[in-house]
């Protein structure tokens with residue numbers, strides 16, 4: 077209560093902004109995740125890895141636009157790509173373009189897919205990957221995992237990422253549980269696809285074990301179902317995505333977030349025979365439309381980001397920095413209710429009542445949300461902008477001393493609240 081009172085006193089402009097917003101937006105926003113009680117902080121601007129709120133506080137941006145903001149705010153290469161598209165190309169030409177071919181070709185090479193199609197969000201990418209799998213197999217059912225999140229209408233968590241999905245076509249198995257996965261996949265008749273994240277993102281940055289993912293892949297093959305790996309969040313964990321680390325070869329991969337260079341983006345790609353259901357040269361092909369699917373701005377800026385900023389070398393160094401950061405946080409939180417999960421430059425904080433330091437699926441632990449809230453309020457005061465659910469997506473160019481200071485802030489938090497954490 078004291079932390080919340082300090083928050084309210086420190087942020088009158090955000091409060092006013094929220095009071096105005098509730099008049100035209102349900103609850104005052106248009107992305108449910110961004111709601112925080114008593115009111116959300118409203119950001120005014122960003123520069124590099126920092127954001128500034130309406131009351132002029134400066135924060136290190138740990139939200140990182142839920143992994144889409146990897147390049148930071150107003151990166152010069154992104155700026156140049158935007159301006160040159162605007163000045164020399166124009167927006168959306170109502171035709172196929174060089175920009176779309178170039179981005180597709182680079183993405184196929186990086187993420188080991190034969191061909192790819194673009195969408196405007198990860199949610200759409202999931203939608204079309206599933207449609208392709210259903211058409212290809214002539215079946216309907218899909219195995220998914222508890223705690224999984226594959227877009228606004230494909231959410232299978234009972235907690236933080238809750239959504240009301242009609243479960244008719246879905247078979248829910250336990251994440252990180254090989255026996256449960258095998259039973260669901262091999263025991264379901266009419267199975268079109270298995271849809272899974274290699275690390276649950278919205279579900280709390282919970283990595284799957286390699287054995288689990290290999291078992292899922294093998295079972296899907298045995299069942300004749302399309303194995304769809306959702307890499308919308310995880311593709312940035314290595315130059316070839318998390319699949320390259322885990323040694324997977326999915327039939328289909330979904331992508332999104334930062335790959336649009338900061339613009340609305342999604343993509344799905346995979347095996348040539350599965351993707352060919354979308355080949356319009358075939359008489360009975362599936363339609364996949366979208367006014368902005370290949371807009372020149374997103375295609376060009378996304379390509380510039382991937383080819384000029386997030387080169388394979390930069391990617392590896394960046395995720396190694398994340399791994400070292402996570403390791404330090406895991407060390408200092410041992411023996412407390414606080415635990416950090418994740419991998420590479422994507423992580424999350426949790427407070428488990430039992431002090432469990434490893435979580436197989438957030439759906440299966442009851443988190444201490446009061447402690448998590450206290451942590452959130454206090455880290456804001458220290459200048460760290462984190463999602464309320466506790467995820468942290470690092471931004472390129474984040475100074476090492478900011479990460480070191482965060483580790484000290486966490487140590488200090490644990491020290492001061494020793495009796496309750």
Ligand code: PLP
Nearest residue numbers: 197198199225226227277308309
């Ligand atoms: N899949 C995963 C794993 C995601 O994390 C997300 C978004 O967070 C999506 C799909 C949906 O992407 P979008 O928000 O662009 O629709």
